[in-house]
Amino acid sequence: MSAPALTKNQALVFDVLEKADGPLSAYTILDKLRDHGFRAPLQVYRALEKLLEYGVVHRLESINSFVACAHPGENCHSHGIVAFAICESCSQVMEFHDHEVDHRLMDWTRSKKFKAEKTTIEIRGLCEACAA
Amino acid sequence: MSAPALTKNQALVFDVLEKADGPLSAYTILDKLRDHGFRAPLQVYRALEKLLEYGVVHRLESINSFVACAHPGENCHSHGIVAFAICESCSQVMEFHDHEVDHRLMDWTRSKKFKAEKTTIEIRGLCEACAA
DNA sequence: ATCAATTGCGTTATGCTATAACGTGTGCGA
DNA sequence: TCGCACACGTTATAGCATAACGCAATTGAT
Numbered sequence: 001m002s003a004p005a006l007t008k009n010q011a012l013v014f015d016v017l018e019k020a021d022g023p024l025s026a027y028t029i030l031d032k033l034r035d036h037g038f039r040a041p042l043q044v045y046r047a048l049e050k051l052l053e054y055g056v057v058h059r060l061e062s063i064n065s066f067v068a069c070a071h072p073g074e075n076c077h078s079h080g081i082v083a084f085a086i087c088e089s090c091s092q093v094m095e096f097h098d099h100e101v102d103h104r105l106m107d108w109t110r111s112k113k114f115k116a117e118k119t120t121i122e123i124r125g126l127c128e129a130c131a132a
Numbered sequence: 133m134s135a136p137a138l139t140k141n142q143a144l145v146f147d148v149l150e151k152a153d154g155p156l157s158a159y160t161i162l163d164k165l166r167d168h169g170f171r172a173p174l175q176v177y178r179a180l181e182k183l184l185e186y187g188v189v190h191r192l193e194s195i196n197s198f199v200a201c202a203h204p205g206e207n208c209h210s211h212g213i214v215a216f217a218i219c220e221s222c223s224q225v226m227e228f229h230d231h232e233v234d235h236r237l238m239d240w241t242r243s244k245k246f247k248a249e250k251t252t253i254e255i256r257g258l259c260e261a262c263a264a
Numbered sequence: 265a266t267c268a269a270t271t272g273c274g275t276t277a278t279g280c281t282a283t284a285a286c287g288t289g290t291g292c293g294a
Numbered sequence: 295t296c297g298c299a300c301a302c303g304t305t306a307t308a309g310c311a312t313a314a315c316g317c318a319a320t321t322g323a324t
Binding site for chain 1: 193194215217219220226228230232233236237240241244245246247248249250251252253254255256257258259260263
């Protein structure tokens with residue numbers, strides 16, 4: 001599951017996300033890559049699908065956007081559940097991990113015999129700078 | 133913030149959600165209410181907006197769907213963060229609350245001076261019956 | 265009582281998000 | 295060299311959500 005060499009499209013999409021200072025929607029990525037020959041949403045979605053699989057990109061469910069993983073070079077899948085704080089004003093995203101939260105949620109799923117596949121934790125609000 | 137009497141449309145939408153055995157998309161709700169005169173998505177979305185505000189309905193961000201709160205009569209907003217386990221096979225949803233998780237996330241946001249407005253916790257996977 | 269503000273409602277139109285279905289080319293192992 | 299897996303390109307379509315307009319009913323202050 002670690003990331004193999006990226007294909008051309010995957011590299012382009014990843015590059016856009018890494019250089020962005022916040023999450024981007026698939027269509028925003030598409031627009032940024034039109035100069036590189038991108039024409040259709042599927043080109044973006046297919047690349048994103050792989051990047052998500054490799055753990056180098058995260059999807060923010062609550063805002064339908066994508067962001068590069070904050071741990072360049074590492075496989076984020078090994079960090080346990082990833083949590084995000086998303087500023088609704090400046091759209092900056094902070095990524096963090098909390099093992100105690102992981103344990104509590106795992107305890108719950110175990111007690112219910114629920115087989116968790118993918119867990120989303122997203123906190124929306126205002127970052128320190130924007131809340132001032 | 134507690135729920136005032138519902139308007140006709142709000143009551144219709146809430147009723148559909150309460151009788152459903154799982155989360156419904158806005159457009160599914162719309163289809164179920166065509167016989168009651170609903171014609172446009174906005175009629176559903178506007179009702180949902182209020183029901184969410186009143187805390188009697190939850191939005192599941194990861195599947196773009198809505199579900200009636202599992203605590204009929206109570207205002208769910210007072211229970212702290214709401215977490216959901218969503219079965220990807222039978223689409224059954226379990227709603228739960230974990231104060232320890234709340235505390236850990238609040239500790240994090242406090243330490244970052246992040247002003248949380250709305251927190252999403254959604255676990256997707258397979259329920260006990262479907263995992264068998 | 266009346267006017268203004270608020271709220272809910274209906275409609276049309278539009279925009280944003282995501283995937284289905286088809287076909288092409290390339291590389292690689294049986 | 296055949297078959298398979300995979301990335302890619304294109305067109306079309308499905309699914310989710312809101313903008314903008316106008317109207318009606320309610321409320322509440324003057």
